[in-house]
Amino acid sequence: MARDMGTGDFSRSWGALLAAVAAIPGEDFGRPSGCRGWLVRDLVCHLVIDAQDVLITLVTPAGTAPTADATTYWDLVDPPTGDDPLDALIPRLAAAYGDPALLRFHLDDVGSAAGRAAGLADPAALVSTKDKVLTAGDYLAAYVLEWTLHHLDLIAHLPSAPQPPAGTLTAARAALERIAGAPFPAELSDTDALLLGTGRRTPTADETAALGGLTARLPLILG
Secondary structure, X not given: OOOOOOHHHHHHHHHHHHHHHHHOOHHHHHOEOOXXXXXXXXXXXXXXXXXXXXXXXXXXXXXXXXXXXXXXOOOEOOOOOOOOHHHHHHHHHHHHOOOHHHHHHHXXXXXXXXXXXXXXXXXXXXXXXXXXXXXXXXXXXXXXHHHHXXXXXXXXXXXXXXXXXXXXXXXXXXXXXXXXXXXOOOOOOHHHHHHHHOOOOOOOHHHHHHHHHHHHHOOOOEO
């Protein structure tokens, strides 16, 4: 695998997400996000934990053959009920920061380190996470979908905020189509395919008709 496979789209999607968070005024941290039940500040706190997970995984070598790739890294799970202890912890932890500037600083600090680690990673190296073994390149490629979805979550109620890069939207859509095992209708934009495919938006009647048999498999909740 070439060194920029996985890491290029990872860096673009993560860099765009960090820049979007940095540009959000402090007063908007109290607005709703696209993650049901979470404010913008809660989502940003979740991104801190995600960045920590990236750092941990990239320094957790595996000594066995891969058991997953960028597609099978993701498990399909039931929609969140609010009972998960970590999901319940996030809003309390986010609120404990008080000043949004402190939360923004922590994400920039840990997030920048995660970005540097991704850039230095050998894509062929085997790493372990979630009881799975995969190459670092596949692991980083899997996170392009995570970053792009959370970028859309971040700006769901902030219409003037910067959108995810077009290239990473396309890459994320392709990843979700591999998980779904079928393409989304060509008439759907990449953003709409991602929002509809993961249940972040309810399809219109026309969209339901266009989705056809794929509707029965939606939403795809990733865990």
